Amino acid sequence: MNAITRREFIQVSAASGAALTLEFSIPGTAFAQKAAATPAEVTAWILIHPDDRVTIRIARSEMGQGSLTGLAQLVAEELECDWAKVGWEYASPNEHVKRKRVWGSMSTGGSAGVRTSQEYLRKAGASAREMLVAAAADQWKVSPADCTVANGVITHGASKRRVSYGKVAAAAATRTPPDEKTVKLKDPKDWKIAGKDVARLDIPDKVLGKPVFGVDVNLPGMLMASIAQCPVFLGKVKSVDSAAAEKMRGVKGVVKGTDFVAVVADNWWRANNALKSLKIEWDEGANGKVSDESIKAMLKAGLDEKGLPNARSTGDVPAAMTAATKVVEAEYYSPYLSHATMEPMTATAWFKDDGMLHVWTSTQNGEASMAAASEAGGLPLEMVEVHKMMLGGGFGRRGAPQDYVKQGVIIAKEFKGKPVKMIWSREEDMQHGFYRPVSLVRMKAALDKDGAVTAMHSTIACPSILALLRPEGIQKGIDFTAVRTFADMTYTIPNQLCEYAQKNPHVPVGFWRAPGLQNSFYRECFIDEVAHAAGKEPLAFRLAMLKPDDKNRLVLEACAKAADWGKPLPPGVFRGIAQSDGFGSYTAMAAEVSVNPAGEIKVHRVVFAIDSGYVVNPDACRAQAEGNVIFCIGQFYQAHHIKDGRVAESNFHDFPLPKMAEMPKVETHLVPTGGFWGGHGEPGALNVAPAIMNAVFAATGKRIRTLPFTADELKKA
Template structure:
């Protein structure tokens, strides 16, 4: 554990200096701190108090253990069970949750702390959180089977294990107090980190009880009961985020803020064409710039290493690099689309085949066909790609914000030849991930550069390098056909998806039977009743483009296609789009409920002015049901104004409604920005966009009102962070059709086509 993993607490004093916040806390004596890289996990775990470990994959209290912290050495505890996470209660009563999920603005530090606090019976501001070190054995996400933050899985993976750990801790602390008072534990209760006897006349804090509780045997599973949801006092209520204060007053550190003694800074230029390399570099001119220390040429990139970023950028410009573009020098967007068009005519790997869609289509009273396309998209996180590396003979320290620390660790080990345990990932808060920081390409590039640098080096990508060398959301071309009976009801549905498979590269074992689950997400499993359905996938890869997960993953492509085509069916059947969908959801009450709620709150059916329209979309993704209604205005010149978006959500039992509302707003605007403007295009092998002037973000005056309406129930929790990103585009394009009668089948929206 590094200094960068210092606890974050809602009650951290605003007056703390940055240095104090980074490396000083109640758990690590100051004398144990030599420098920022020297704070070891041993130093954190040694001492006194109660340490709780819990399995992220288990569902029984047998997977939870307790032991005095003094018994802990590195990742081992006396006994045979190896935990996946730790909770420490020290003699001051402070509770520290070492948490493997990366915080990138989605609020997991708060929501996961709430799960623990609810069952442990402590206030949220009594919990501190720390980044976990890279270790799949201890910290693997049970859904993703690795220490990865993605697929909106944090709450789903931790819902039971964190509550179990809290419940076991509460039981042990109550038992310790009961032993001291010589009473039945059943007569005692805990609240706000204090145990009280039956009358309330006696009380002991968790800090006073921690060591005694650690000596007690694990209670039988039958004796440890999780709270009934009706008894929750914290879960399901609005809660202040535990990381807000440090972000507001500037104490927070992201990866780009990492500082290491003796560190140099590198600016980089990467080959503008994938597969190219540097042809000429004027090293003498670069070295003549004051502050420049060296030039590193690693073929696919050139780095100028300097005392500070200003010198590094000037040196990079002076280097006047020319490039050998390599085999992809002539690739254009037209080439990529043509390849997709041709390949999509071929039969693909079957993801779903119910009934006989071909026969039903041939016999249908009416047939509809459509081709939909979605473009490459960049992630454009607010924090550009960066990584600080100190590569030494026997170890490699890496300061970075990553969604996948163990994957990064393994890839660096392979690159350097060092053992995995010699690769130390000092993870940071992330200034935007969106799937970009699931990839280790930036870290590997930094390590390649660090091989040539004596001492630590921070490698920072410019915004231009970030956009032009991203790993992009795949371009998809989809072919759909549907057959309607005489009443307009769908009797056949076929959907062929053609595009890149990220999973085939990222996790090859999950690419099975010719497709992966991500690429067909929200296409193979429709919420609607379809008697005959066939969905297949054709994998098409361009050697000139690297693709990756993008917030909302497969759903961002497939929901747009499915919900737009569903609107086409409703129009062909001469039926209202909401009523048409409702008729297909009788078997799916949760989906029907969110659709009905969104329509009601949006005033569906009420009159609108000319060239105003409402559009609806619905989805089931990431374990959550969601429906959106968008209201738009389209001017005669084709300019578009999205005025209002109403979202209804059923994500099962929810933890923090404030976080959900924030995620709905942020995800909706993220997806809306892509629908309006997002498109990465290629010419002569190069990405044509380079910064926010030609890869546009939404401006504040374009932002619509976004309303969120939650349905509360007792279903298992679903994911939220990525869901609104995928649902917004069809709601908007369907609204455009309602306003203009013009159907949008490709993104981003071409407003020239909307002119009256």
């Protein structure tokens, strides 16, 4: 078999227990058998097979956060099917366009997968259940109201007749779906599948190394590509001497793009080796001299500008500052950081003889990938299909910027009729990210004679993610990702001003796990400073500024209680606490830390409380909390330095990731209060830095205001 069609791909997926495996060796007879047992599409989300297996379509992307399973749980809960028979497949982006976006948003970010699709997914499950029951009732000539369902079996009580979903699915699929407004959803307290620790659907294959990640795509006659982009962002290719490369073993060609050069070969290592032999002359443009120092100066100047746009202005801050008994002021800074997904950026593209362009890639947004491929390929959306592969991490890198998909398509365009798989080297990946923005923030607080905060003034100098990736999202000069945690803080401070200095160096910025989380570090460490200046205990100081019914307060209290706040600690161990909300959830975190005489930090225990309204898969939520904690511990020593217009770091030796030995004990307390839906993929990241740094202050009396920092800065005198 030379090609695999979408239809075959779906069938292979279903045949292998819904694992996302690409198999090209399945004999035609197997396909024929599968084709005979075609599942019925009861709703766009739900396929039911004659043997009662249920395939749930997933529109968002699974990147380790577990929402694939959570989304399936919500559908299955209302469908009342047998969870043991549930499998999944990705909804096809191409069909999505042809079917008028029937699967809603495919975007996976903002911890929004579950919370923004839960209602229509639960309704899809409930609608399908009603259609299945109605189909059975019709066959029995009874009223649907006299039928019950459990585990995918419909029962008519009076006549004791039973039929499984698989037997009536075809008939159900021909019925008109019920009016969405009449579909009733279960009270979450009655959930049996959702809200429970069901095993994640993707794990069994992952321990076998079976899932096909973007880099693992394997197609007949496939070529491999490695790419070099202009080291200075926004620069271009001036000239390439590829004479030596083209003579190297396995090399099939060199592709010169506007801002990159790629070598295509029969093996990725050969492609990458040949790439190194190219003599590329770059046009670096106007940014070849940009440095950390020039960027810092730009941010600093922003802080002092007059007439900056306000993200928040209440009361009279200048008057309150004048009337203050004490004014506390501080500046905090944090650097650019890359996502450093373990799987580098990758895209496989294939211009097929039938005129279709197929792309296989790791993406947080199948639709965005399709749009990028369509643009780069010069083909209408209908002529493009995107096959969503397993993601080797996302963290925001693989959503809005689809740079790597465009490159993959441009390269494959030179090899029409052949699939070409482009994989970035780690060095390219680290030096061509869409980085967490650098930022510099000045905060000023006024205290009255009783040590209460009467005013807070924050000025945030930070590149705008939205200006680069979603300019329509900027409102009145404000990028909400840059001002969060200040613009929306719930501390009851009567006079507040939050100003935003949008400063955009040429370094690309993007949505890094919990975009804007630096502000939690700044605000919650500064609040600690202010508490200290007021002579108040940090937890009590915060609680005094949170309204009784504020969910931030409830979650902070839950965290403090679980963390044994105020109780004695082992010698040399100190606590810190922080709270901030985001991504629909309310969170607080307490950390227990020791600092040795060399100035090295050891985080022993982290207690995390989160109110996300509802919890769909508690264990997956706990896993997200654990991951967020160690992900963010890296902030203490990671940085991307800008030198000569480019990122100085190139691999894990100079941009280290946290290791096993640094993993603290993480205790997660899920305290959902209901009535709203919050996320889990990112909220756990918000308070890691401030909780730990506040504990470091308790341990050393030293206030760290700049990330990263060295052990020397904490060395005991």
